[in-house]
Amino acid sequence: MKKYSIDEVDRAILNLLLQNSDLSYQEIAERVFISPGTVHLRIKKMKQAGIILGSRLQIAENLLGFDITCFIGIFLEKSAYYETVADALEAMPEVVEVHYTTGAYSIFLKAICRDTAHLRTFLHDRLQKLPGVQRTETLISLEERFNRPHLLSDN
Structure with a gap:
């Protein structure tokens, strides 16, 4: 499997999602200073590369x-x-x-x-x-x- 290389923007997006997977593309875009469309494309690429495997609900x-x-x-x-x-x-x-x-x-x-x-x-x-x-x-x-x-x- 080919190693996928991420940049600082991808890393920032991933860290935000790891802390709160409920964030909208708009909220992520505002925090990373890019457009919501760019957030969507980057997340889609990371899903296709197998880096993002899904999201999980945590319960008590x-x-x-x-x-x-x-x-x-x-x-x-x-x-x-x-x-x-x-x-x-x-x-x-x-x-x-x-x-x-x-x-x-x-x-x-x-x-x-x-x-x-x-x-x-x-x-x-x-x-x-x-x-x-x-x-x-x-x-x-x-x-x-x-x-x-x-x-x-x-x-």
Whole structure:
């Protein structure tokens, strides 16, 4: 895949969108000092290049009754199980992130559950019964201090 090169204007547009994806082309144009039409074209080019993958809605899961955020390290019996396990994880609504990692775990994931009973059922009845999963380690998050997008800089 060819690396797409962005300039300062593209970087400014991306940083504004990362901070607030609801901004209109007009609002972005006013902050970057270009026309709304130019904003539209640049965003379209970055989408076509695969830099902008879409936009996401963030919600406060805890206000909807999902009080447990946890991180789970999965030890696979062998690395050949990765694709099968990753596909199964993708189908589980509790799982919101999956990473294939180096180090102690083969897979590291983030999951969100209603409460400890839901987490227990998720772990015992579904995750740990997947073929290829040797064992898991679960870390429960007590507080998310911040969650921010990776803003682009020249560095």
